[in-house]
Amino acid sequence: xxxxxxxxxxxxxRVRERKGISREDFARALGTTxxxxxxxEAGQTDLDVxxxxxxxxxxGIKHRDLFD
Numbered sequence: 001x002x003x004x005x006x007x008x009x010x011x012x013x014r015v016r017e018r019k020g021i022s023r024e025d026f027a028r029a030l031g032t033t034x035x036x037x038x039x040x041e042a043g044q045t046d047l048d049v050x051x052x053x054x055x056x057x058x059x060g061i062k063h064r065d066l067f068d
Contacts (some may be wrong), residue, residue, distance in 0.1 A: 015066075
């Protein structure tokens with residue numbers, strides 16, 4: 001994966017943990033599996049635009065927060 005994908009995954013995990021959201025609760029809120037969340041956070045699974053939209057909504061952040 002590219003460094004950008006890895007950075008986005010790290011940022012998803014950082015924000016999720018800072019907000020005290022477990023992977024299980026995050027997956028449930030997104031309507032997906034823990035395995036998907038693990039893959040995104042590790043930068044091993046690509047994210048589509050719809051998924052990114054749901055992630056920022058659940059985390060209560062802006063898209064740019066994932067790319068900083």
